[in-house]
Amino acid sequence: MLFLQEAAAQYHERIIWIGTTTGLPDAILHIHAGMFIFLAASLLTGRSFDRLLPLLTVILLAGGNECLDRIHLGNWNWPDTKSDLINTIAWPLAIYATAHLHRIIRSVLKRSVKADRPAEAAAEI
Template sequence: MDIPGIYHDWIIWIGDGTGLPDAILHIHAGMAILLIVRLVSKRSLGTFIPFWAVVAAEFGNELLDYLHYGLRVHDTLTDIGNTLFWPLVISLGVRVRPMAHRDRPQD
C-alpha cells in the first residue's frame, strides 16, 4: 500500500475541490489543527500544547511529502512557515498577554 501516494492524491483532491493554492491550504490547516486541539484538549493556547500538535501534524505532512516527492528544501521550508506562523503568533500572544483578574490564582 502506497500511503504517501494516497495522501498526495487526497491533498490534490482537497486543493482541486477548494480551488485554493497550497500556501493557503497550509495556513488554514495550521489554524484548524490549532483550534481543534484547543477545543478537544481544553488546554489554553498559551500552554503551547495545541501549537505542538500543529508542529507534529506538519512534521507528518512533510514526512509524507518527502516519501512521495523526495527532498524539496524550498517547498518544505515554505510549507513549514505557512503552517506554523499564525499558530505560533497566536500562542505567543496568548502566553504573554496580561492575565485577566478572574483568571489569576487566588492568594
C-alpha cells in the same frame, strides 16, 4: 516500506483533491490547515491557546505532512518544505505567543495589585 509509500501516495492524492476542489493555492491551504489543527487541538485537549500542547500538535502534524511528501516524492524539496512549514505554523505560533504573553502580563499585574492593595482590590481583576 511499501506500505508507507502507498499510504503517502494515497495521502498525496487526497491533498491534490482538496486543492483542486477548493481552488485555493497550496500556501493558503497550509495556513487554513494550521489554524484548523490549532483550534481543534485546543478544543479536544481542553488547553487554551497559551499552552504548548495545541502548538506542538500543529508542529508535529506539519512535520508529518512534510515527511509524507518526502516519501511520496522520493526526495526533499527544501524550498517547498520550508514554505509549507512556515505557512502552517506561523499564525498558531503568533497566537500562542500573544496569549502566553498576555497570561504573563496578567499574572504580573495581579501580583502587583496584591502587593499594593488589600485583598479586596485584587478580587476586582
